[in-house]
Amino acid sequence: MSIEAADVVIVGAGAAGLMAAIVAAREAPGRRIVALDGARTIGAKILVAGGGRCNVTHHEVSERDYAGGSPHAIKQVLRSFGVRDTVAFFQELGVELKREGTGKLFPTTDTARTVLNALLTGLREAGGELSHPTRVRSITRSPADGPFRVEADGVTLLAHRVIMATGGMALPKSGSDGGGYAIARALGHSLREPILPALAPLVVTDPPWIRELSGVAVHASITLVSSSGKHLLTMDRDMLCTHFGLSGPGPMDVSRHWQMARVADRGAHILVSWQSGLTLDAVESMMRGSHAPALPWLREVVPERLARALLDAARVPVDASMRQLPKESRRALASLITQCPVRPSETRGFTYAEATAGGVPLDEVKLATMESRRCPGLSLCGEILDVDGRIGGFNFQWAWATGTLAGRSAARSLPPP
Ligand SMILES: Cc1cc2nc3c(=O)[nH]c(=O)nc-3n(C[C@H](O)[C@H](O)[C@H](O)COP(=O)(O)OP(=O)(O)OC[C@H]3O[C@@H](n4cnc5c(N)ncnc54)[C@H](O)[C@@H]3O)c2cc1C
Structure with missing residues (x-):
């Protein structure tokens, strides 16, 4: 030496x-x-x-x-x-x-x-x-x-x-x-x-259907919320559904904040608006004013595979008339479109950060x-x-x-x- x-x-x-x-x-x-x-x-x-x-x-x-x-x-x-x-x-x-x-x-x-x-x-x-x-x-x-x-x-x-x-x-x-x-x-x-790990993709099992949308890309709003529902931060970014959960700039940017929030509050999670800028009230009013059946209507808002998954999760038939949906169903669907609760289980770790x-x-x-x-x-x-x-x-x-x-x-x- x-x-x-x-x-x-x-x-x-x-x-x-x-x-x-x-x-x-x-x-x-x-x-x-x-x-x-x-x-x-x-x-x-x-x-x-x-x-x-x-x-x-x-x-x-x-x-x-x-x-x-x-x-x-x-x-x-x-x-x-x-x-x-x-x-x-x-x-x-x-x-x-x-x-x-x-x-x-x-x-x-x-x-x-x-x-x-x-x-x-x-x-x-x-x-x-x-x-x-x-x-x-x-x-x-x-x-x-x-x-x-x-x-x-x-x-x-x-x-x-x-x-x-x-x-x-x-x-x-x-x-x-x-x-x-x-x-x-x-x-x-x-x-x-x-x-x-910061800037890491998120592993998601809840809701489980996200993993079935592998390849679907959207421009979404992601809001980090505490277990009591307090909004901690919101970011509008591109997002990609994958075989393990969520990736792309939005989920990766939020990953460090979600993990830090979870240190003190295990129930901290994210809410996803699948089309950034859409609010619950705006979507409900769009639904009330539409004559279209559910799937064609929602396809105009988000990609078709995602539209089908959201209708399925809200238990709304693909051919249901938007105008005639019962109030609770309309609210459930609008809520899934604009503030879908997503509970990541972990990030993909330092290997992918x-x-x-x-x-x-x-x-x-x-x-x-x-x-x-x-x-x-x-x-x-x-x-x-x-x-x-x-x-x-x-x-x-x-x-x-x-x-x-x-x-x-x-x-x-x-x-x-
Ligand atoms: C896949 C990926 C894509 C990225 N893309 C971008 C991008 O496009 N734009 C952007 O701004 N950022 C990007 N980043 C982040 C960016 O690369 C890092 O923030 C940046 O490289 C950090 O620079 P650094 O020199 O501090 O550390 P590093 O780049 O991590 O370098 C540290 C170096 O120290 C060496 N080392 C560690 N311990 C020892 C030791 N004991 N003895 C000797 N050597 C040691 C390592 O071998 C390594 O070469 C990306 C990161 C990854 C992983």
Whole structure:
């Protein structure tokens, strides 16, 4: 096992770690900046992101797009490195981004490989090093103001500054398996728990007929409600019924909120309006004014397979006249269309999640530099922190922003050579 000296060691070379390493290497030319990653394949998450096209950021990003840390703290970080900075950074690396109708920004090549290659080339050109597969086992510091001792597979590095960019636990086969949390704890940090899969599809058995609608896609409103019926939040998003339950942006965005609500209230569940914007009263009045039989009428509102399932669940015959439906049946059907109670049993877990809820609390880092308040000389960036964004490029924006702040401040605070 060799012992080597380094100026800045970055642990984890995902989006945040690569960004931190590039910025540190550019800020401190001639100093030794080393990124270590335990994964055999570098950038696996960047490559699968956005369906292989990598949704790099979103044209409009604000603290409201995130959960976890305090909105004020998240806003302060995002202000230091915003969407324009991301666009300019990638442009300088030769990656042009295009904005799609949804507001998401993708590389014009439509391939995530462009993004990863540009980051790896950018790191090399800035003089930074990347070593992998090199898993870090522990980080210690003795004496307290001495160099960090980074114990990794095959090598020990003695470093002035360390940046932890080990991510969360989503997609563990990519290398982000939560191992970084124990290292952060050993260096004096706490964790905001529970650590839960965010942006995860929902497993649904109640009502059972949802699983039979596999392939049906709708633009729905999803409302998270407490067991007492209090509305906690509502989001209008695309949704897909699958063989296990519900997937797509709506269910995935609500998943972290549903799990957090359930920690204190086991009865927390969701209400689905199968066509966003429709209210119970509006649907009832549409029914009263229609001469059409039930199925043709409902087919105009939702896809046919869903229409049949809703009629079946409300015990309304497909040929029943809408106008002549008994009041209770009309109400039951309108209620199923606009506020269908769905009780997920669980999420599909970290294997299928795109982010992690929980992590190192933001109040344990200085927001201008991402430097640890618990361990001077250590910085943290990316998903290891207690911040998770909604679907749309917000998690990468967090990684680019915090990676930049961490890399810059670590390099600028190096002792003279
Ligand atoms: C399928 C999927 C699709 C996604 N699509 C998008 C998208 O389109 N847009 C978007 O904004 N976000 C997307 N995300 C989320 C986004 O990928 C993450 O939020 C982001 O990659 C987090 O960056 P990070 O660098 O903090 O962590 P990670 O990317 O998880 O990187 C952490 C790295 O640390 C390494 N590591 C961990 N422990 C150690 C150790 N002990 N020693 C050495 N190395 C270690 C890991 O191998 C890994 O490479 C997606 C996520 C998934 C799973």
